[in-house]
Amino acid sequence: MVLIQETQAHGQAPGDAGETATERLERVSAAAYRIRHHALNMGEVQGQGYVGQALGAADMFAAVYADQLRLEPADPEWEGRDRFLLSTGHYAIGHYAALAEAGIVPVEELETYGSDDSRLPMSGMSTYTPGMEISGGSLGHGLTIAVGMALGLRYKGSTARVYNFLSDGELDEGSTWEAAMGAHHHQLGDLTAMVDINALQADGKTDSVLRTEPVTEKWESFGWYTQRVDGNDMSALLAAFDNAAAQAAAVGRPSVILCDTKVGRGVPLLEDREKAHFMRIEEHEWQLCREQLTAGYKRKAAR
Amino acid sequence: MSTSTAPKLKTSAMIASFADPGQKTASAPFGHALVKAAQEDDRIVGLTADLGKYTDMHIFAQAFPERFFQMGMAEQLLFGAAAGFAETGLVPFASTYSVFAARRAYDFLCLDSAEPNLNVNIVGGLPGLTTGYGPSHQATEDMAIFRGMPNLTIVDPCDSIDIEQAVPQLAASEGPTYLRLLRGNVPTVLDEYDYTFELGKAKVLRGGADVVFVSSGLMTMRALQAAKALAGHNVDVAVVHTPTIKPFDAETVLAELNTDRLAVTLENHSVIGGLFETVASAVVTAGLGKKVVPVALPDEFLDAGALPTLHERYGLTVQRIVAKVLAELG
Numbered sequence: 001m002v003l004i005q006e007t008q009a010h011g012q013a014p015g016d017a018g019e020t021a022t023e024r025l026e027r028v029s030a031a032a033y034r035i036r037h038h039a040l041n042m043g044e045v046q047g048q049g050y051v052g053q054a055l056g057a058a059d060m061f062a063a064v065y066a067d068q069l070r071l072e073p074a075d076p077e078w079e080g081r082d083r084f085l086l087s088t089g090h091y092a093i094g095h096y097a098a099l100a101e102a103g104i105v106p107v108e109e110l111e112t113y114g115s116d117d118s119r120l121p122m123s124g125m126s127t128y129t130p131g132m133e134i135s136g137g138s139l140g141h142g143l144t145i146a147v148g149m150a151l152g153l154r155y156k157g158s159t160a161r162v163y164n165f166l167s168d169g170e171l172d173e174g175s176t177w178e179a180a181m182g183a184h185h186h187q188l189g190d191l192t193a194m195v196d197i198n199a200l201q202a203d204g205k206t207d208s209v210l211r212t213e214p215v216t217e218k219w220e221s222f223g224w225y226t227q228r229v230d231g232n233d234m235s236a237l238l239a240a241f242d243n244a245a246a247q248a249a250a251v252g253r254p255s256v257i258l259c260d261t262k263v264g265r266g267v268p269l270l271e272d273r274e275k276a277h278f279m280r281i282e283e284h285e286w287q288l289c290r291e292q293l294t295a296g297y298k299r300k301a302a303r
Numbered sequence: 304m305s306t307s308t309a310p311k312l313k314t315s316a317m318i319a320s321f322a323d324p325g326q327k328t329a330s331a332p333f334g335h336a337l338v339k340a341a342q343e344d345d346r347i348v349g350l351t352a353d354l355g356k357y358t359d360m361h362i363f364a365q366a367f368p369e370r371f372f373q374m375g376m377a378e379q380l381l382f383g384a385a386a387g388f389a390e391t392g393l394v395p396f397a398s399t400y401s402v403f404a405a406r407r408a409y410d411f412l413c414l415d416s417a418e419p420n421l422n423v424n425i426v427g428g429l430p431g432l433t434t435g436y437g438p439s440h441q442a443t444e445d446m447a448i449f450r451g452m453p454n455l456t457i458v459d460p461c462d463s464i465d466i467e468q469a470v471p472q473l474a475a476s477e478g479p480t481y482l483r484l485l486r487g488n489v490p491t492v493l494d495e496y497d498y499t500f501e502l503g504k505a506k507v508l509r510g511g512a513d514v515v516f517v518s519s520g521l522m523t524m525r526a527l528q529a530a531k532a533l534a535g536h537n538v539d540v541a542v543v544h545t546p547t548i549k550p551f552d553a554e555t556v557l558a559e560l561n562t563d564r565l566a567v568t569l570e571n572h573s574v575i576g577g578l579f580e581t582v583a584s585a586v587v588t589a590g591l592g593k594k595v596v597p598v599a600l601p602d603e604f605l606d607a608g609a610l611p612t613l614h615e616r617y618g619l620t621v622q623r624i625v626a627k628v629l630a631e632l633g
Contacts, residue, residue, distance in 0.1 A: 134386075134415070135414055135415075137414075141414060141415055143383075147380060147387060148385055148395075149387035150387070151372055152387060152391030152393050155348070155370070178375070179383065179384075181377070182374060182375060185375065
């Protein structure tokens with residue numbers, strides 16, 4: 001990764017213009033594998049945590065951090081950067097892994113996750129961590145901030161794009177829909193929302209807590225350029241991000257990528273476990289999880 | 304007219320004026336001050352939630368249409384987006400009514416602006432008892448709600464002078480601020496005194512040997528009027544104006560309170576959690592065994608009606624203040 005960053009042009013997205021589609025897919029898939037691996041290591045330090053969510057969303061994190069975002073890893077505050085706003089503070093474990101993958105947070109630092117005096121608290125906050133644009137955690141905030149950020153950047157003449165990562169649970173919050181209306185009203189064509197639909201909330205399955213479907217039709221009716229993909233299919237994800245990028249404009253329709261994901265993805269032991277917001281993993285299971293992750297990744301890479 | 308009962312006053316407009324008949328006023332001082340500040344500071348932008356015309360933001364919108372952003376009747380979006388603007392280095396002034404800012408959008412102000420200490424300026428119309436529309440519009444507990452928010456500066460201006468001078472200082476100060484807006488034809492009072500607004504500072508407007516008033520907001524106007532009326536009763540009253548409620552200038556206020564004079568606080572706010580309790584906590588913390596008499600709104604949901612009727616009913620008028628002071632002096 002360090003090599004790739006050093007050869008990156010100023011503020012370019014990590015993607016190498018000369019690579020083939022297959023090479024690109026392999027590169028981003030490898031990043032997703034490492035993000036999952038980092039997340040398991042962080043979860044082991046804590047003995048528990050939001051590992052299931054991090055594994056489920058790792059492909060989304062990899063697609064943006066290893067392929068889409070224009071960043072300066074050495075200067076996380078670089079004015080021309082694309083903004084990535086994490087609404088779901090508890091997904092920070094996955095976000096930190098992605099920040100490490102992007103070279104913004106040292107990999108060695110990940111083991112401090114959730115410890116006293118760490119820059120990597122359990123719930124993500126902009127005031128603690130380089131590269132964290134906002135303090136998430138109170139759900140339904142991210143998209144409202146993203147609207148103001150996109151308006152502000154457009155007013156200043158910036159071409160930076162704004163991405164907001166939110167969860168399907170956040171679709172319960174009225175503020176998310178205030179922001180969805182606002183983004184369409186103001187024609188924020190450089191704004192992209194990415195919704196992790198893992199169909200799980202704190203109290204149970206989303207359709208038993210508060211039914212959000214039909215999600216696609218909702219976003220379409222709010223005037224957004226809407227795509228729905230398997231959020232654990234990297235080819236589909238990259239195609240969706242390419243489509244969103246192709247129609248991005250200073251003035252235009254905002255875009256949303258609805259990503260159906262699976263909690264615990266990549267680790268069969270956890271994929272099959274009863275789904276819980278806060279997944280319990282026994283001490284002896286962490287190594288097993290890593291072995292299953294690596295075996296699965298190698299099997300896929302060999303195909 | 305042969306009728307012996309006076310006709311009942313009407314509630315009239317949502318935003319009733321509290322200016323006395325014939326009083327000198329300035330029109331839309333906030334809107335004009337924001338335009339002036341924006342001419343000198345190109346980071347300033349204006350936002351509102353479908354209340355531009357009712358918060359004097361329309362003056363800014365007309366002067367700088369490209370720097371004005373209508374967010375719709377969506378207060379969570381208004382203040383989330385204001386934080387987003389501030390994240391890009393701009394300085395937003397976001398207006399709505401105080402009730403909606405304090406009650407409805409608190410979480411968005413607290414976490415999106417105050418926690419990262421962003422320069423977001425909240426402009427709240429109808430603070431305290433400045434409308435006869437009842438509890439849906441009367442922000443009688445806005446300062447009580449906001450005082451617990453770390454990093455937030457709270458300003459309760461007296462008149463058009465305070466507002467004109469406060470706006471550029473709010474823009475220049477680093478963190479988030481809350482301005483209790485007075486809008487429309489706002490009385491001009493403080494030009495008669497040797498006074499300038501300084502963010503974070505209390506000012507002694509007049510000295511007096513018998514009583515010391517500590518007041519903020521429009522109640523400083525009433526305090527000054529009551530002081531003049533009390534002179535007719537041979538009572539000499541000092542007035543200390545504390546437009547910045549947080550951070551509070553305890554040093555200036557305590558120096559005035561640490562005397563044998565009767566101490567009275569006056570505020571257009573509930574007796575719970577506003578100026579009175581701010582002063583009381585400063586007094587207790589300093590170990591002064593000093594009685595403080597509050598003139599404030601009761602801890603109740605207030606009636607609807609005409610503003611003069613309600614100010615009289617709840618003790619904010621000059622006559623009620625004078626009577627209270629004379630009763631305290633025995």
